[in-house]
Amino acid sequence: MRAESLAVLPHDGLPLWVGLTFAGIAVAGWASAALAFRRRSIPQLVIPEYPASGLSLSLPDAPLPIEFFPGSVLLLDRLGAVLQANEEAVTQFGDSVGAILRHPAARSALSAALRAEPEGADDLPPVCSTTFTLDVPVPRTLHLSLRGIPAPQERHKRVLVVLSDRSEAQVLDRMRLDFVAHASHELRTPLASLSGFIDALRTGGSTMDEGTRQQFLDIMGQQSARLKRLIDRLLYLSRVQAHEHQRPRDVVDVADLMAIVLGEVAPRFDEDGCTLNLALEDDLIIKADEDEMVQVLLNLIENALKYGRERGRDFSVTLFARRAPERDDRWPEDGGILLGVEDNGRGMEAYHLPRLTERFYRVVDNVEPAQQGTGLGLSIVRHILDRHGGRLRVASAPGRGTTCLVWLPPVSVVQPEMV
Template sequence: MPTAALAPAADTLPLQVGMVLVCVALAGWVLAVWLLLRQPRLPAFPPEDYLRPVSPTDLPVDPLPACAVVLDGLGAIVQVNEEAASQFGETVGAILRHPAARAALSAALRVPVLSSAYGAGGSTDSSSANGVPAASRADLPPVCSTTFTLDVPVPRTFHLMLRRLPGGKGQDRRVLVILNDRSEAQAADRMRMDFVAHASHELRTPLASVSGFIDALQGPAGENPAIRQQFLGVMRQQSERLKRLIDRLLYLSRVQAHEHQRPRDLVDVADLMAVVLGEVAPRFEAEGRTLRLQIEDDLVIRADEDEIVQVLLNLIENALRYGAGEAEPLTITLSARRAVIPDDRWPADGGVILGVEDDGCGMEAHHLPRLTERFYRAGAGTGHGTGLGLSIVRHILDRHGGRLRIASAPGKGTTCLVWLPPARGSLAVPTGE
């Protein structure tokens, strides 16, 4: 009997153990499903608001080697780096308020910022390129660019490149703007085109004249000795004009070739003026032409003597050619003095001022800004000048670190002043008055 009573208990033990194991497995499966559902689901293509907004402190624009400005969604300036502040100053606001700039800003704000960090189906790509995980890379929006010209106070051409930054909504959106002033490049392009046009015209005129007289001399006119001599005289004049033009162009190219090299020689201004006087003295032997000298003592400059002599010769030549008519009296004053401190026209470190002043007919004020352009000549009666003299003067003074100031008015003559920096390290140079 005892043996028969123990048999049913032994048969139920495996069944109870199995049920417990099934319950544990079921609980583990439920827990795993619950934990899986608790994990955040990453969108297959996250919207732009999913990206973290970029605040002004997140974008270090100061180290950028360009003029950079950060704008908000309303076009207000959030950041201006040091390069933009130093180059444009308070004009940054006027530049960004231009209609073309506002239109480019609106276009940049309409471009969506999308990320390629996540693949389809919510999975991430663990591959990397250049050491940067693919999950940290983003598709940059296209650049919106525009070019426009501001006419006030002087014409300036600007090129803007705008790119929308990730994140933000409404006013919190950010746009990076890169400003580039193309005024100088545009002016250089215009001057090159003008140079080619004027040079071809100046070269073609004497060549056409010489060619025409050659054709005439090959015909019946060549048999007449008087006409032949007359034509040959004109041809000589035109060939000399052509030679002067070519010589000026070659000299200008030589000056520009070493324009970046500052001269190192110390030159006594009195000796320099003696050379100039020896060159121009024969031009003042004619009646009605007077040259006056006003030269201070003990003036020394650091300069290329030949080039500064060329500067003064060109200024005197212009005064003789354009100052007065052939029969009108003309007085030219050649001067050299120390720069007075202070003087708003020159840097505040002294220096020497060389001057060429005439009492001739003068010129209108609108000519003055263009006098140093190549081939520019004021007025119609300009004789046979090449129009390159003052351009050569400007390039020589650029090499010396000098300045040129021209003042003129109709009937009151013309004054050309050349400022040259003091010769540092020379005991002979006074410090100024």
């Protein structure tokens, strides 16, 4: 009697057992659809009972989820053909992947990765790595790490490759070594000179005539001044680099900046045949550290006087400031301010231009040794401009003078709020 009453209880016009049946069918259908979607959207790896690390693909052509790797990753077959490449690898290396994998060092590493066997049943195969330089299309130093993926059959074996470009790190290492070598040489030269003259004065002081003694002392004074300039430049460069990541916040009027620079360099142009011109647009504002920007312009003018001037020829330097064109592919942003130093001096060969901002690099063509500087001025300029978000471009040709352009980003003017 109780079972009969349950069978005939209505639920929205249908018996309760009919509604429960339809609900069960719907839930089963939703679960099946969700499982099918998951299998389609995420590549599945089967981990069979395989003695070497348990990693194997369920099918030879099953994709690996290499897009999840935070780096440039390739999946190769046993012949070195690319089966998969993640987006990072395509973006960073593009069409160069084929040339990279054809390099003899890469082929040898691939063969070693295919032959490598894990030491224990639960261990992964060892990583085989190699580093080499690829000369085309541009020189690049590359590092490859390869690990074989075990498979039940040898022809199904795959190799996972992680690529990294170490060109920049190698350049930085070379620059550090060059810096230590050049700094040691530059410091040793005046020290050796001072040491030699001190020994000469000590051993022959009683018999040395006054003229020779004075000559030695003058040379020692010049060498000590050179040593002091070099140390001061190195200390200033280290201070600039210490806060290079901090953008300046002060707003500077370019007219005030130029007035300070003119006050510093005007006495250098009192000689006959040496003139300084100023070309300045009105109402130019930059966001800068005033002292550092004064140092930039002083270094550029000093280089013009030291390396551009020729005896027997009239020499002129033009210091200018103007608004940059709204559209100019040379600079990272539209607009901005251009500061520059232009001279009509001897100029320089084009092969010098890419290296001018390297530490201790000096243009010695037709320059007397006494006029040669420390080779740190333009390096200081570069680091100051890096802090300001600026750029430096140098244009020069023998007999046609040199133009140094400093670009600084535009200043965004914030309008005052209406009360």
